[in-house]
Amino acid sequence: MGTADVRLGDRRGRGQQQVERRTIGAAALEVGAVGLGCMPMSWAYSGSRQRGDESLRAVHRALDLGSTLLDTADMYGPFTNELLVGRALKERREDAFVSTKVGLLVGEQHIVANGRPGYVKRACDASLRRLQTDVIDLYQLHREDPEVPVEETWGAMAELVQAGKVRALGLCAMGARGGRRSGARLHDATIRQLQRVQQVFPVSAVEAELSVWSPEALETLLPWCDARGIGFLAGMPLGNGFLTGTLTPGEGFEPDDVRARHPRFTAEMMAANQPIVVGLRRIARRHGEDVTPAQVALAWVLAQGRHVIPVPGAKRERWVTDNAAAAALPLTAEDLAEVAELPPAQGSWE
């Protein structure tokens, strides 16, 4: 099941086969089961490989296939990622579900949180302008500001829903690894934060890391979301590209690429973690000659619950097409058991 053979659900819109839809959150938001992480188009990965037109084609391809959820943030770029997504939304707003984030500001050499209510409202207006739309489908708090009670920030975001500028609110917990107290489980603080904001306005979605090599969210966070029908956007579902099996240990990364400083991406750790890719490839082969490890990695994320939406980052049409096809890859109980037996990843932030 590669780029040519996309075996997917019903047909909609532009005559293309579409990924299955999933419903998330109290607001019953309907999105394609596989989303598109737009971040690598303008941020975090090799700057020299970022090409606007190629990325724009990738966004259109995602929308053609029903990968409706476009995940961006004002700080990606900064700002350029929203501008790019806005070029697609201008032409086909009705085909897309746009998720963007607020609360982080990029400085010269640092990133700071800003959760002041006045700032949040101004930032939303600026995001709407860049995205060339009059409503954001999911507005996520990127990080809590330690100087501002999270209820105040969330209250300002709730007012944006009441003003019709935003349809639903989400909380991004992608930074949980950095803020963890020693001895605490990865998402203990995230859950405390969720309990506080839920008192102010319902959370429709949580975005957190979830992948074959980073499954910690399965312990407490995903069950917490599942029990409340809250959508779970799985960030970095391909392990920053490692789980695709297309990266060569020792090849190195450009200095602006997050993987140049990531403990799992030293040549030594990439070599040590190869058995994970070998296992994914073995499962892929059982499903067909052209099924890829990336598709197995995404199908595994999809198998973790009906409210889970992987948002693989990609800036090439080919990857977007392959990733959408993962929604139709039925992993068996044997496949899932085999993933569970894969060795844990080596290379840790701790």
Ligand SMILES: NC(=O)c1ccc[n+]([C@@H]2O[C@H](COP(=O)([O-])OP(=O)(O)OC[C@H]3O[C@@H](n4cnc5c(N)ncnc54)[C@H](OP(=O)(O)O)[C@@H]3O)[C@@H](O)[C@H]2O)c1
């Ligand atoms: N809020 C946060 O703090 C935060 C942090 C991290 C991520 N996120 C969100 O989560 C999304 C996903 O995370 P991510 O992009 O960092 O990591 P990821 O999805 O695990 O991996 C992305 C990498 O995989 C490559 N790739 C994608 N599909 C592929 C395929 N089928 N075959 C081979 N390679 C493939 C991409 O290559 P190309 O780039 O060459 O296409 C990219 O380098 C982001 O885009 C962002 O929306 C949020």
